[in-house]
Amino acid sequence: MRAITISEPGGPEALVWTEVPDPEPGPGEVIVEVRASGVNRADLLQRQGHYPPPPGAPAYPGLECSGVIRAIGPEVTGWQVGQEVCALLAGGGYAERVAVPAGQLLPVPAGVDLVEAAALPEVACTVWSNVVALGRLAKGETLLLHGGGSGIGTFAIQLGVALGATVVVTARAAKHDRLRELGAAHTIDYREQDFVEEVRRVTDGRGADLILDIVGAAYLPRNVAALATGGRLVVIGLQGGRKGELDLGALLAKRASVAATSLRSRPLAEKAEIVRGVREQVWPLVESGAIRPIVDRLVRMADAEDAHRLVETSDHLGKVLLVR
Known part of the structure; x- marks a missing residue:
């Protein structure tokens, strides 16, 4: 088969479409013939040499895909x-075929095109596990999302609204109209506005009950300042650095909490549990139309370097998909 390999860590030109060995299904795995694959910022980090795949994972980038099952290994049932x-x-998603643990498979939701379905698994699992399972977002609460125009952000807006929350997002001003169409009640231009002041203003001084953060260190003190009493900050990205100063006194005064999670390196059993939760709680919302995949554009898989250049600019809204 052919796949996108990384010739050496570096820029988008390091991505090379080349022949590689075909995958074989191991126990508990299926082989999926890939129709489309989502581009995620983790893929950019892997290309740069900063985010190697976990042991046993394919060396090729790609954390989600859609396609058709072509082979089933031992110990697989239900597919x-x-x-x-x-x-x-x-x-391994940037390839013509990939071996997938059966516990990480999802049916294509009714009403969703096979290609567009590639935009769902990573964001759905990330958002559900952090906003619902860990963050315990409840009806009537305020959810602050950083990076509202990203794949994570556009999905989290829709899920937050579906759960009855008031959603506030930070994003470039050019994306605000579209994010309000998706359900964001308030949009903040992080380049021109202080998000702490804006969150306090729109919540009558109370703050956000839950913050989903992709920035990390650069936002840590302000995120704590923006939390409501009993608020929860969940960090899922480090675009703004790894190390920041945490004011424990402010955290104690608010009886608030800070958590940080990643998805890729979790054990298979944990990923399977998250996938089950998504199938049970999120897929019905997708099939009802309350949540839909937001796809900025499609790029040929062989031209993955073009997709990486686009994602690096952050000019896209929602997901960029590679298609065969």
Whole structure:
């Protein structure tokens, strides 16, 4: 088969479409013929040499895909050859075929195109596990999302609204109209506005009950300042650095909490549990139309370097997909 390999850590030109060995299904795995694969910022980090795949994962980038099951390994039940699926991956999505643990498979939701389904697994699992399972977002609460125009952000807006929360987002001003169409009640231009002041203003001084943060260190003190009493800060990205100063006194005064999580390196059993939660709680919202995949554009998989250049600019809204 062919796959996108990384010739050496570096820029987008390091991505090379080349022949590689075909995958074989191990126990508990299926082989998916890939129709489309989502581009995530983790893929950019892997290309740069900063985020190697976990042990046993394919060396090729790609943390989610959609396609058709072409082979089933031992100990797999409940799936059939020829079935259309999408999948959460530890790697290998930038390829014509990929081996997937059966616990990380999802059926393509009714009403969603097979290609567009590739935009769902990574964001759905990330958002559900952090906003619902860990963050315990409840009806009537305020959810602050950083990076509202990203794949994570556009999905989290819709899920937050579906759960009855008031959603506030930070994003470039050019994206605000579209984010309000998705359900964001308030949009903040992080380049021109102080998000702490804006969150306090729109919540009558109370602050955000839950903050989902992709920035990390650069936002840590301000995120704590923006939390409501009993608020929860969940950090899922480090675009603004790894190390920041945490005011424990402010955290204590608010009886607030800070958590940080990643998805890729979790054990198979934990990923399977998250996938089950998504299938039970999120897929019905997708099939009802309350949540839909937001796709900025499609790029040929062989031209993955073009997709990486686009994602690096952050000019896109929602997901960029590679298609075969």
